[in-house]
Amino acid sequence: MDIHVLRPGLTEHAGPRMFRVRGVAVDIEDFPQPWPGELAGRAAAVATVDFPAGSIALESPLNRQEQRRAGRWMHALPLDASSPPVLGDGDRPHVLALLTRVAFDRMVTLVGLARLCDASSLPRSAGDHLWRQAARQLLELRCRLMGDATTGDKWLSARSRRLNLSRPSFTGDREFRTALAASGLPEVDAWQLAALRPATGTREASLAGKSYLMNRHDRLLAEWTAAKGPVGELVPVYGADCLVRAVRRAELDLIVDQSVFQEVVR
Known part of the structure; x- marks a missing residue:
């Protein structure tokens, strides 16, 4: 379990600190209270483009740590039921569009590198590995387009089952473009x-x-x-x-x- 504590007056992230409570690992991290609002403001300022599958931001201004936090804050539940969510209903679509763009960029770079490997003298297995990673990244992208931005490879299988999505399979650029179009995204x-x-x-x-x-x-x-x-x-x-x-x-x-x-x- 991850617990994020938003503290007034704090200026830097602190933690994580790990505890075990009744056999459950609990990570506690402290964050400055304004950070979620600042993230939401930055996300709202980025233009998006809409596709049948969902919205993607035209820019990707988040570093890796911010991406991780944003994914957790998207789905965070307050420990006190009377407390507001970390990100409001109006904030989440903007943050989701940023995280969707991150997934899109990773997919494109994996496909680009897979094609490079296929065109080189490297063993076929090098390209095959990257095509499998690209297929996994397309599944990640589809999850985010459908509103699930949970981060971490270990959650992908459960997320895709929950959304009734199957992992695509392709070993070349033509198959990749077909899978992309079938997902409601432009062929690129x-x-x-x-x-x-x-x-x-x-x-x-x-x-x-x-x-x-x-x-x-x-x-x-x-x-x-x-x-x-x-x-x-x-x-x-x-x-x-x-x-x-x-x-x-x-x-x-x-x-x-x-x-x-x-x-x-x-």
Whole structure:
């Protein structure tokens, strides 16, 4: 059980602290009281686009910790029945649209990377693994579109059963697009939406008169790829093997291009 305590006067998150109560693990975390309202205000300020399946935010301004909190606050129940919910009825649709966008972006990047692996000389099993992850992420996206934003892989099976959703299965881009359209979402080209850019946390370093790239894992790379742009445009220039290697070595990050996303979905 997770318990979030909203404390007046607190300025930083504190915890978690774990206890066992009658054999049940209880995590207690303290949060500043204004944080849920601030989250709701930020969410309400983000424009959304509506599809038959539901609404998706045009931006995704939440970091990983905020995503985790938002998912919990969406479904939180007050310990005192007389207390108001953490997020009001008018706030939840806006927050849900943000979390739905997060799931959409993860799905697109997984599909983009799966296609890269398929186009490279890596064993087929590498792409197969990523296609399975992309299928799982489409199921996550569908759950969120239907209003269930509970976070964590361990809950996905129970959530999908509750919503009467089955896990999709696909091993290639054509099957993925078919599954996406069947879910009430627009058919998208992951290589158009996904872009490569220099990885977060990289920096150039000089050692013994030579230049290196230091990645976010503090590994020095004597050679690296400085590509930037849509995946579909970069593959013919650099080749799939080069780009997959750059992603695996944290030289490049695969992201969803915000401007292209807005052009495609509007």
